[in-house]
């Protein structure tokens with residue numbers, strides 16, 4: 001079973017680009033350990049957010065409001 005198989009179990013319509021995005025941008029890979037369960041959870045969270053037009057923070061995975069790519073907490077940390 002590949003990483004893409006695990007992601008597609010949670011996000012059946014994910015193409016290769018989305019699978020790579022989830023692996024590289026929504027998990028600690030390649031700097032941290034990921035498990036099949038954590039990869040599945042990341043894919044499911046990303047799919048749920050996408051289905052509901054919710055933008056997740058690129059840095060911490062919280063909800064980024066007002067169509068921003070980072071959440072308020074990360075925005076504050078980056079700008080102060």
Ligand SMILES: [Zn+2]
Nearest residue numbers: 057060071074
């Ligand atoms: Zn954040």
